[in-house]
Amino acid sequence: MKALVVDDDLALADVVSFTLRKAGFEVIMAHDGQVALDRWRTESPDLIILDLNLPKLDGFGVCRQIRAQDDTPIIILSVRGEEDDIVTGLKLGADDYIVKPFSPRQMVARVEAVLRRVGDVHPSPGNLTVGDITLDLSRCKVSCSQQLIAKLTPLECRLLEILMMNRDQVVLADALIDQVWGPQGGDKDMLKQLVYRLRHKIEICPSRLMYIETVSGVGYSLIFTSENK
Amino acid sequence: MKALVVDDDLALADVVSFTLRKAGFEVIMAHDGQVALDRWRTESPDLIILDLNLPKLDGFGVCRQIRAQDDTPIIILSVRGEEDDIVTGLKLGADDYIVKPFSPRQMVARVEAVLRRVGDVHPSPGNLTVGDITLDLSRCKVSCSQQLIAKLTPLECRLLEILMMNRDQVVLADALIDQVWGPQGGDKDMLKQLVYRLRHKIEICPSRLMYIETVSGVGYSLIFTSENK
DNA sequence: AATATTTGTAACCGACTTATAACCGCTTTA
DNA sequence: TAAAGCGGTTATAAGTCGGTTACAAATATT
Incomplete structure (x- = not known):
């Protein structure tokens, strides 16, 4: 407690x-x-x-x-x-x-x-929403206007969370590694892998609502397309 | 109103x-x-x-x-x-x-x-109601629109009570363990067992009115389907 | 006291998650 | 042009988690 x-x-x-x-x-x-x-x-x-x-x-x-x-x-x-x-x-x-x-x-x-x-219940960490897209942080589910798009693994969810919080900004690879795996826990190959898997879960959604842009040698950035905020 | x-x-x-x-x-x-x-x-x-x-x-x-x-x-x-x-x-x-x-x-x-x-027959305060479904806390009975569905054991009843109070929210496994068995009384295997037993009593009820969702590595969440609130 | 119910424990299995390695194509650079 | 670096892709193996089954211990019920 x-x-x-x-x-x-x-x-x-x-x-x-x-x-x-x-x-x-x-x-x-x-x-x-x-x-x-x-x-x-x-x-x-x-x-x-x-x-x-x-x-x-x-x-x-x-x-x-x-x-x-x-x-x-x-x-x-x-x-x-x-x-x-x-x-x-x-x-x-x-x-x-x-x-x-x-x-x-x-x-x-x-x-x-x-x-x-x-009730002592540690409340679920809430949702993260950008435009139509919502990430349910406790269930690791991405949905687009109430429609379920993908079920993520915990690591994928963490990664997407960070990218969403910094949308349209380039997030340094090292920063991502630190935030996803903790200070001594990850390396670039693991991040590469994770980005790859996340991409295939979220980019194939109806008409590319968002995608992960690679900035070679630097990091990644989450881009939202059909912005209607 | x-x-x-x-x-x-x-x-x-x-x-x-x-x-x-x-x-x-x-x-x-x-x-x-x-x-x-x-x-x-x-x-x-x-x-x-x-x-x-x-x-x-x-x-x-x-x-x-x-x-x-x-x-x-x-x-x-x-x-x-x-x-x-x-x-x-x-x-x-x-x-x-x-x-x-x-x-x-x-x-x-x-x-x-x-x-x-x-309009319910027994508006006793020892009941917990969500939609059509009522849990009689003192008798450990679940009913759906006055129709008895299942008789639970005390522990099962406790678990369902907590899940109902936090419906649609993910309740952490540790929180559940604390609340069902008390601060030093439970472990994950026991919870696993209990969830298993509870599921088989309530999910097989007429046309899946509610079910327990598993959030791997995190906890459980009670979901109501035929929402007619 | 005998029986039934409830609860705790252990083992097994399959699915999922994730780290790791290898390969490929592209671009940059010596 | 060859080598090196980078990132995408594929495949695989180890490990973890949760559902399931079975059974024993504890408790309640008769």
């Missing part, structure tokens, strides 16, 4: 994370809204404890952006007397709130209640 | 009604029991969200009077730790309950579940 604690008050964040660790959580921290989103994307925590007053990007913004993508449980931290903020937060999709000051015991109770309620 | 929200906590009532409106309901409100009955008589809502602690006339009284006349679906709002109240409320004829604090998403799900089974 991994929890992300977001608070710019370092002392408080420390108390919170200490308590959570004692309750068996792995804890990561962020002290402003931007970093919070980064951490959320890279670490995909099971739970987020979110203060509303934050530098850079406030708690509402963080909440909104996260809810736009998935259902990671969010518990809002708010100071007494700002009931309106709580209401706003809940409207944005937060799952529960805790009013400062609070006792550690109470906090753990709330956290566990939320996890029980939400 | 018109909903009547009855709560003396204005902030909470606001959250509830906001959420319902977003889900497509027309919402009317009442902040005490007397007004609630008035509104119910004049507006005849399709659904009532009812807090138990109310000025003038408490939730039980409201529930009793409404039930004396018709069976408009009633969902009770209750704070955690007052299970007795919930039981009393259900005995008075309420259709379901929600424990505060709750997430908006959860609330909408409960509301929709209740509305779906309006």
Whole structure:
């Protein structure tokens, strides 16, 4: 169980994370809204404890952006007397709130209640859509306007995900290798292979909606043809 | 679809009604029991969200009077730790309950579940319903439009419950293991076995109403076919 | 106590995934 | 022009994953 604690008050964040660790959580921290989103994307925590007053990007913004993508449980931290903020937060999709000051015991109770309620289910990583084309990241399926086009293998799916996120840009071969296989895991031949297989699954779809362009000696780039965005 | 929200906590009532409106309901409100009955008589809502602690006339009284006349679906709002109240409320004829604090998403799900089974014979809150299919959690029985399909074992029932609550989403194998057997109790082979057994009880039902999709290396997902929601 | 049901364990098999190597054609370059 | 580099293609083998079957242990039911 991994929890992300977001608070710019370092002392408080420390108390919170200490308590959570004692309750068996792995804890990561962020002290402003931007970093919070980064951490959320890279670490995909099971739970987020979110203060509303934050530098850079406030708690509402963080909440909104996260809810736009998935259902990671969010518990809002708010100071007494700002009931309106709580209401706003809940409207944005937060799952529960805790009013400062609070006792550690109470906090753990709330956290566990939320996890029980939400069902502990690590929500599927969501979908990635460009134009008509959607990649279902958890099922590794590509579809074009709700029509299934191809079922990918996990590696193919990772590769396509990266290419889609950088569409029309050339992604360096080394960068692809790192992102697909991890820092020490791949080589150019494996990438070549993978690109080959991915191509044959997605380029043969109805009238070439997208294709993978090779930039010799550099990398690859995903190109969408019938753009109607 | 018109909903009547009855709560003396204005902030909470606001959250509830906001959420319902977003889900497509027309919402009317009442902040005490007397007004609630008035509104119910004049507006005849399709659904009532009812807090138990109310000025003038408490939730039980409201529930009793409404039930004396018709069976408009009633969902009770209750704070955690007052299970007795919930039981009393259900005995008075309420259709379901929600424990505060709750997430908006959860609330909408409960509301929709209740509305779906309006007209059902046994609107007991121990049932989980999706489309035509109902899972009786206490008796471990699956039925399709009042027709019994299968009798499950306790573990199978637990698994199906989790899958139904997350329908169309991929649920991670580890999450399933945790929820079915508890934190230190299961392994992948046991899950494999359980899925196998559950499948053979529910997939062979009349014309494949639902099936369990495997996402290799990740988890499982429950898919409903003849969607007629 | 006897029987049936439920649950855990192990083994087998086939399908799928993926790493690896070899080959081919093209382009660049010495 | 030959050699070298690059990327596409094909083939293959090892490894993994999940479905299936069978059986034993545990539990519930009679």
